[in-house]
Amino acid sequence: MLRLALSLIAGLIFGLGLVIGGMANPAKVQNFLDVAGIFDPSLAFVMGGAVAVTFVGYRLVFRERSPLFADQFHIPTAKELDARILIGPTLFGIGWGLSGFCPGPAITSLPLMAKGTLIFVPAMLAGVGLARFVTQKRLPRRLETTGGTA
């Protein structure tokens, strides 16, 4: 129960970060990607702030032997570069540019009920299910290590 509550709070903080940082606004994301047009560099600051805090925080957390409410840290172990690490981000990047949404902001935007969001999110979940199905069939053991990477 405590673990559920903490996951909820972590989600809330994450979502607030997206909203305050402007990432929940697809127009702002697309303007970040529009270097040759109405460029808005704000998102570099979101990424910078997030990576800086995570970089320092992870190093503090990893001094512990295990997480507080789980048996072990689930750290992605895959090191090799395969086709999936190129194909996946390529498809994702195209969809990201077309819509201005990546998974976090899309889910966070659901309660705002924009028509585009209500179409995007079910399609995204269908894509997640499809990829889960495809990777599961071909690489049943790998998924354990790479599925949690995301």
Add this chain to the structure above:
Amino acid sequence: MQENQWPRNPVLTFWQSKRICSDNARDSAAGERLKESTGRRNIGVMDVITPFTPVASTIGGMLIGLSAVLLMLFNGRIAGISGILARIFPPYSGADAASAVAFVLGLMAAPLCYSAVIGGPVSQTVSANAVLMAIAGLLVGFGTVYGSGCTSGHGVCGLARLSRRSLIATVVFMAMGFATVFVMRHVIGG
């Protein structure tokens, strides 16, 4: 809406002058404002100028980082949204799926809490093009899970772990994002 003066690069006006616009964009209030502020005649419907917000965006980013650190401290999990979504699908396992659902509910509570505190709506411009959004959604959902990560899993947590795979993934999806918006706005036209 506050007008953004950043950046006004004269070299880029070449591309802006080449733009062709869709008819409905001429009726958009945001488009009108954009026309006034830039002197461009043709503006796409999605081209809403957004103000440059370095302070708010840094604070937002730090909150995302805080959440990622807490999730690792509590659950030992990478704060990757696509991975969290994938854990809701079979073959899920009880505790992991339940905390994934809790995290997703937390995400959805965020704009409501934000609105309640500031006493106003969250400003957002989302394309209403159903076909475009459906295709984009499929690509994002499939691509992030197939590539084991999205902006948060690879772009934030992966980079913070100095993972080479995540660095490559981040460079690829960023490059494709830039390329897609460039083609959409400057080659095909808004």
